Amino acid sequence: MANSGAEKLKLYSYWRSSCAHRVRIALTLKGIDYEYIPVNLLKGDQFDPDFKKINPMGTVPALVDGGVVINDSFAIIMYLDEKYPEPPLLPRDLHKRAVNYQAMSIVLSGIQPHQNLAVIRYIEEKVNAEEKTSWVNNAINKGFTALEKLLVSCAGKHATGDEIYLADLFLAPQIHGAINRFQINMEPYPTLAKCYESYNDLPVFQNALPEKQPDAPSTI
Numbered sequence: 001m002a003n004s005g006a007e008k009l010k011l012y013s014y015w016r017s018s019c020a021h022r023v024r025i026a027l028t029l030k031g032i033d034y035e036y037i038p039v040n041l042l043k044g045d046q047f048d049p050d051f052k053k054i055n056p057m058g059t060v061p062a063l064v065d066g067g068v069v070i071n072d073s074f075a076i077i078m079y080l081d082e083k084y085p086e087p088p089l090l091p092r093d094l095h096k097r098a099v100n101y102q103a104m105s106i107v108l109s110g111i112q113p114h115q116n117l118a119v120i121r122y123i124e125e126k127v128n129a130e131e132k133t134s135w136v137n138n139a140i141n142k143g144f145t146a147l148e149k150l151l152v153s154c155a156g157k158h159a160t161g162d163e164i165y166l167a168d169l170f171l172a173p174q175i176h177g178a179i180n181r182f183q184i185n186m187e188p189y190p191t192l193a194k195c196y197e198s199y200n201d202l203p204v205f206q207n208a209l210p211e212k213q214p215d216a217p218s219t220i
């Protein structure tokens with residue numbers, strides 16, 4: 001373990017959260033032992049005053065490393081990458097590095113905020129369930145179209161070659177949720193679908209899957 005002997009890191013997570021899923025992959029990839037603390041988003045644990053002292057935004061993931069508290073999956077992942085540099089999450093090649101940032105950003109700000117629980121609940125309550133589905137599908141398909149174009153010429157087994165980098169930590173959870181939660185057809189996105197197949201072969205991705213988490217329901 002990369003952090004053997006030190007106090008265990010604490011990860012506030014929810015089994016189905018794609019944002020927490022990204023961090024779980026990073027922790028596993030870097031061989032970091034951590035304590036999993038479930039925050040049940042459906043029951044509203046994210047609004048609990050004690051949790052909001054940790055993350056005033058009322059979202060997961062949150063990471064506690066001794067006296068250091070970090071919120072937001074991107075900030076957490078970069079913190080982990082700097083504290084535990086092996087294996088690196090950014091390639092040396094500047095172009096590839098920029099592609100990783102771009103793919104990360106499409107998922108972080110172009111897709112996930114549109115499918116977030118608070119947003120889809122709001123649309124369902126104020127409009128209807130049909131509008132919710134079309135809103136989410138539109139955001140995912142728009143983002144996947146851009147990602148497919150971005151990655152088609154540089155993907156290998158994974159998003160920017162055969163190594164696992166930042167983009168993969170964002171893509172794997174996003175594609176998993178798109179398929180299993182939102183029933184998105186991946187046929188128009190062959191590069192993304194191929195990367196997803198490769199992720200599914202690797203224990204580091206398998207162990208971070210929502211259904212493998214301690215707070216996942218026994219039947220999904």
Ligand SMILES: N[C@@H](CCC(=O)N[C@@H](CS)C(=O)NCC(=O)O)C(=O)O
Pocket residue numbers: 017018019020041046058059060061071072073074108116117118119
């Ligand atoms: N940019 C933040 C977004 C965090 C976020 O939206 N998390 C979702 C789960 S993926 C959440 O906790 N939602 C709670 C809610 O909508 O009430 C990150 O990447 O960590």
